[in-house]
Amino acid sequence: MEKREITEPPGLHVGITYNLKKSSRDEKSDGQPDDLEPDPPDSDAEYDDITTVLAIKAALESKNCRVSLLEVNKDLPVKLMEDKPDIVFNIAEGIGGRGRESEVPALLDLYGIPYTGSDETTLCIALDKALTKRILTSYHIKTPKYQVIKKEQKELAGNFHFPAIVKPNAEGSSKGISDVSVVTNRRELQNLVSRDLKLYKQDMLVEEYISGREFTVGIFGNGDDVHVFSPMEVCYIKKEGQYNVYSYNVKRNYKDYVRYKCPADIPKHIETEMMNTARKIYEVLSCRDFARIDFRLSPDEELYFIEINPLPGLAPGYSDFPMIAEFNGMSYDSLIWNVLKSALQRFGMESYVGKD
Ligand SMILES: Nc1ncnc2c1ncn2[C@@H]1O[C@H](COP(=O)(O)OP(=O)(O)O)[C@@H](O)[C@H]1O
Numbered sequence: 001m002e003k004r005e006i007t008e009p010p011g012l013h014v015g016i017t018y019n020l021k022k023s024s025r026d027e028k029s030d031g032q033p034d035d036l037e038p039d040p041p042d043s044d045a046e047y048d049d050i051t052t053v054l055a056i057k058a059a060l061e062s063k064n065c066r067v068s069l070l071e072v073n074k075d076l077p078v079k080l081m082e083d084k085p086d087i088v089f090n091i092a093e094g095i096g097g098r099g100r101e102s103e104v105p106a107l108l109d110l111y112g113i114p115y116t117g118s119d120e121t122t123l124c125i126a127l128d129k130a131l132t133k134r135i136l137t138s139y140h141i142k143t144p145k146y147q148v149i150k151k152e153q154k155e156l157a158g159n160f161h162f163p164a165i166v167k168p169n170a171e172g173s174s175k176g177i178s179d180v181s182v183v184t185n186r187r188e189l190q191n192l193v194s195r196d197l198k199l200y201k202q203d204m205l206v207e208e209y210i211s212g213r214e215f216t217v218g219i220f221g222n223g224d225d226v227h228v229f230s231p232m233e234v235c236y237i238k239k240e241g242q243y244n245v246y247s248y249n250v251k252r253n254y255k256d257y258v259r260y261k262c263p264a265d266i267p268k269h270i271e272t273e274m275m276n277t278a279r280k281i282y283e284v285l286s287c288r289d290f291a292r293i294d295f296r297l298s299p300d301e302e303l304y305f306i307e308i309n310p311l312p313g314l315a316p317g318y319s320d321f322p323m324i325a326e327f328n329g330m331s332y333d334s335l336i337w338n339v340l341k342s343a344l345q346r347f348g349m350e351s352y353v354g355k356d
């Protein structure tokens, strides 16, 4: 008698697209030309460790997905054509330029491959902090006063409000933000901006420094199914410099500098205002599936939007977004599945959602 082959029903095939930190990579270069200026120490702050990619892979495999790892470089189009994923779980920061986070979504749209997270336009806008502030201001969302100092600009122009914080206009993960980023006069501002324009090779954002408490709000889902987690407060237990700043160094050594509190100890009306504002920003910027939004609350209880991360870090036990989820009773694996599920629903791939 002929032996009948028993085949498993095919699981969902998910490709994870990502960029790794140099320490997690085999090769040093992505094919970028060598630069004469040395890179700043936080040059690959935004990129991921392989442990994050493997944690997402494990979470997806626990839901019977077949997962392939698609590191983002110039070979990505070939990898996608060969691998043919049903959907991509995208955490790639991209390779270069102000629109680098849009590289992968734009390519996936070109090939008609569904993917998690916001599209290229939202990612592109959100990576430009000043542009995002300008858009949100037109929706009456309060954000610190600011000016952009262009690469080409030799002299500072205009009035500045001190203390001010100086940050690269198109970065994340506190890249370019340190204990010296808050300046108290024009001379300090001029010195820092000249240094950072060279170091980070992009426009610098100078913003009024808002003293007071700091919060971050996680969101997932789409349309009527948008879920806003209760805000997490970043409570400073030790100062790095004179001002409280969630800098690159503080984030890396967070256990020494901050404690997280979620739900935050704030009056109900402020919590509601923060969550409603976060939802409004998510909608205004057409975010998809998930995002994280940073706020400061001034001593006179004015709420200020600081920035949005439509591609928030997902390092387990480290990044804010998985921490917020955990505080709200959602495990890492469930968070990853919920993000994928939101994307599957958007793309009309509900048949896979039943495998919950
Ligand atoms: N206008 C501001 N006032 C006070 N603190 C700020 C301001 N802008 C940034 N910070 C501090 O710097 C940190 C990093 O800035 P942010 O704009 O969130 O950059 P990143 O995208 O690198 O996270 C914030 O979490 C906050 O602690």
Ligand SMILES: [Mg+2]
Residues within 6 Å of the ligand: 173, 174, 294, 307
């Ligand atoms: Mg931030």
